[in-house]
Amino acid sequence: MKKLSILVIAILALIFNACSTDDDFTFVAKPDPEGISFTNTFLSSYILKPTNANNLGERFVWNEVDMDVQTTVRYELQASIDESFENDELTILGSDIAETNYPVTIAELLSLANDAGLDTDPETEASNLGEVFFRVRAYAGETSATNVEQFSDPVSITLELVEDTNEEVELPKIFVVGNFQAAGGYGNDWTPEDGAALAASALGKTDYEGFVYINADAPEFKFLPTNTGWDGDFGDAGSENGDYTKTLKQEDEVNAGTPDGTGGYFLVKADTEKLTYELTETNWGLIGDATPTLWDADTDMTYDADSMLWTVNLDLIGGKEIKFRANDDWEINLGDTDADGTMEFGGDNIIVPEDGNYTITLDLSHQRHYSYSLTKN
Incomplete structure (x- = not known):
């Protein structure tokens, strides 16, 4: 009996010493045995017209992943013109995604079609019909720079470019919405449909620009991808409403503000891919x-x-x-x-x-x- 007591005490000592040293503890995330995959049904082909650039092309939906970790699981939607998803062929359509879906516009599909070498010019050898690939990446943690990750199997979709017309192409837009709208002549405050528009330089671009009269003593605002609702809104990466960090954020964001916290007539630039924005007051x-x-x-x-x-x-x-x-x-x-x-x-x-x-x-x-x-x- 005495020998047994000594053995139990020794085992308990080993357990206590192992648990009391943080450096000795390593947690390895366990992948979901079911994996991750797209759950929506794709069209046989996606017909792309430049005049519909602002319309939704497809909403990619996937299953939720349980990586058995005590931290946040985020998602990243990737596209490529090659099934291998080599780095030089990889396009990140959405990152730091908390939900299990992400919308892709016609403009973004047009940009991928351009990367794939598609065109509608009958004088070239290029086709107006081609294939691009998509996959979703799940990763554990607050940053995408992690090795704790899973990838879905790639899916291919067919893109078809419609012959060019003489119609004027409407540039892609985002909208600035905030407490400045009523005083600045933009309808009602915090109303998406009355938002002040910014335009990109071309289809498939994310470099939005425009002049906005932000007439408020303490301006606060956000950037919206459409003027029909609040889905996908961008705010400031700071900690307090009205911050001006020049950095956009979609999750746990605050309302953006002007550089000095006061109103004026501003040249506003925002890039929804680089996640940056900048305001320059102009007179x-x-x-x-x-x-x-x-x-x-x-x-x-x-x-x-x-x-x-x-x-x-x-x-x-x-x-x-x-x-x-x-x-x-x-x-x-x-x-x-x-x-x-x-x-x-x-x-x-x-x-x-x-x-x-x-x-x-x-x-x-x-x-x-x-x-x-x-x-x-």
Whole structure:
């Protein structure tokens, strides 16, 4: 009996020593024996039209994974033009996903079709029909940089490009929604359908841009992928509402704010792939040798929230030139390269047709389609 007691004490001592040293404890996540896979039914082919770029292409749905870990399980939706999913062929469509589904737009499918070399030009050897691959990755932890992961088997879907038409393609958009809307002329506060739009540079791009009058003493806002609801909203990665970190976040986010926490007329840029955003306050003026102050100083313009226009009345000299610039500086300036009434950043100087007193307007309310007018009084 004495020998048995000594043996029990020794075993208990070993257990206590093993549990009391944190460095000796290693937890290995156990994969779900059922694995992860897509659960939705895919179409035989996806017909893609540029004019439908903002529409939903497909919502990818998969089963929830139990990795038997005491931490968060996140998901990442991946696409590739090659079934091997080599790094140089890999596109991350969505990351840090907490739900078991993710929407993919027609614009994103068009971008993948472009990567796959598809086109609608009959003069090339490329086809308008091709295959791309998708898979979902599950990983344990707050960051995607982990080896505790699972991948679904790849699924292929067929993309079909519709022949190009002369229809004007609507650029992809996201929307800024917040407590500034009513005072800024954007309908009701915190109302998605009244949100201020930002536009990407082209189909399949995520570099959204636009000018927004954020007229509030303590602005707070979010970015929405559509103006029909709150699904997929982006906020700031900070810890308090109204933060301005220049970093977007979709889970456990807070409301975004302006750089100094006050209102103004801002050039807003947001990238939903890089998860960044930036606001630059702008106050616009007119400069040029056609103005009384020549190229030496700006003549300030005035913003009207009702018309969403910057205006100024000024005597101009015919045959001379003008340009629009922000903040009395050349870092942000607009000209008219093709003399067609539309504006480009850093564009050509604008020639005044003849001497006279003019009402000059600058319209920045149409994303990436900025315009101006010279009206002789």
